[in-house]
Amino acid sequence: MTDTKPPSTPTVLSSMPVVVMAVVAVADVVAGPGVGFLPLVSLGPAFSGLVGGWRRTAGFGLVALVLCVALGLYDGLFEERRGYTALAAVAGVTGIGITAAVMRSRREVELASVRSIAEVAQRVLLRPVPLTAGPLQAAVSYTSAVAEARIGGDLYEVVASPHGIRVIVGDVQGKGLAAVETAAVVLGAFREAAHDEPGLVGLGERLERSVARELEGEKFVTAILAEIGSDHEAVLLNYGHPAPMLVRRDGTVDFPQPPAFALPLGLGAHGGDGPKPYRVDFAPGEQLLLYTDGVTEARDEQGSFYPLGDRAYLLKEFDAHRALEALRADLAQHAAGPPRDDAAMLLLRYHGHGEGKSVPMG
Incomplete structure (x- = not known):
């Protein structure tokens, strides 16, 4: 087992064993043997077991035993059972602290393994989009609403096809592993x-058939598909998804809505x-942002939605x-707190057809 303190462990908790044992020792010397502070020395290894590794806990346990013996001799407690009872308490708490530290270390190793698997799953499911695709430059952002997760029910992909x-940018109803599984089905069907x-x-229609085979009941996936060719326009197909944001060369913003x-x-x-x-015009120097409702439905402390159009600058x-x-x-x-929903954003910039030079934005 590794005996390293997690980087996120607060400094206060890390120093607690030393502080507690020092306070108990001073209090015992000042108060004398009649008060019975000596068993509280065991709090040192107890706190160490909560925040440190097993070697660190054993070290504090040994220090606590030595301190207990010293204070017991100073107070004359070994002439009766009280001194030996205090020693037993320190040894018992140290043993429990070491056991707790070992179990926590094992859980941390297991959690690290799960996270590494999740990272592999992320690379397979939401693989990086190409930096450039034809006349386009692409960038993507993904924020999961699930603590410690890096993937969720939102999905995106960019494919350079013969056509x-x-x-695609989509949002699977629900959260958790079921949503991730559905997202994998949609992305697999889209890529093919x-x-x-x-x-x-x-x-x-291919996506609809694939999703219909996998989903049960009233579950669904909102999605928007886009196709950008060589004619300075984008063709959009919207399945109940938020309209994309189109930023013109002069900085004006439009949210092209579907006809029905x-x-x-x-x-x-x-x-x-x-x-x-x-179809919408999409020419060099313009930007197309596709996103999920976790962006536009993010609320601030007053309950106001995120003003995406006002942030185009x-x-x-x-x-x-x-x-x-x-x-x-x-x-x-703006959200001022943990995200309540997954939020995916895919930015497409039209830089022209093979000129090799970027067109300034705005």
């Missing part, structure tokens, strides 16, 4: 169909027409990744 650059289907509608409401993926069997594709940063990081930091500051 153009195809993109993006290369095979010549039209965006056909791609969406469409049900999310997984609810196609409930009737209703599928989504209709619609944060995307003027020349580097796309730094621009998106600035937006993510502003979103976290």
Whole structure:
């Protein structure tokens, strides 16, 4: 077992064993043998067992035993049972502290293993998007609402297909492992169909069939699909998802809405027409931000939603990744607390067709 103190352990807790034993020793000397402070020396190894490794706990236990013997001789307690009772108390608490430290160390090793597995799962499920795809530069940000998690129910992908650059951003209903499993199904289907289907509608229908096979009851996935070709426009297909934010070259902002409401993926069997594709101008120097509702539904302390359109100026940063990081930091500051929902953002910048030079933003 490793005997290192976790980096996040507060300094106060780390110093508690020394402070407690020092206070008990001083109090015992001042008060004399009649008060019975001596057994409290065992608090030293007890606190050490909570925050330190087993070797550190054993060390404090040995110090506590020596201190107990010294104080017992000073108070004359070994002439009766009180001195030996205090020694037994210190030895017993030290043993329990060592056991607790060993068990905690094992749990930390197991947790580290689980986290490493989660990181591998993240790389497989939400693999890094390409820095450039055709005329586009891409950057992505993902914040999970689940403590210690790095993946959740939001999903994104960018695929350079023979039919153009195809993109998806989606949000699985619910949280936890079930949502992650559904996200994996959607991404797997998208990655395959993006290369095979010549039209965006056909791609969406493939996703609908895949999701319908996996989901049960009223579960669903909101999603928006985009296809960017060589004609300075983007084709969008919206399955009940928040409209993307389009930032024009002059800094003006638009949220292009679909021509009609469409049900999310997984609810196609409930009737209703599928989504209709619609086109928006998307030319060099412009930016397209696709995101999940964890962004726009983030509330501040007064209950106000995050004003995404008013924050478009944060995307003027020349580097796309730094621009998106600035937006993510502003979103976290607005929420003023742990996120209540997963929040994914995918930023696409149109830099032109193979000119090799970036177009300044804003």
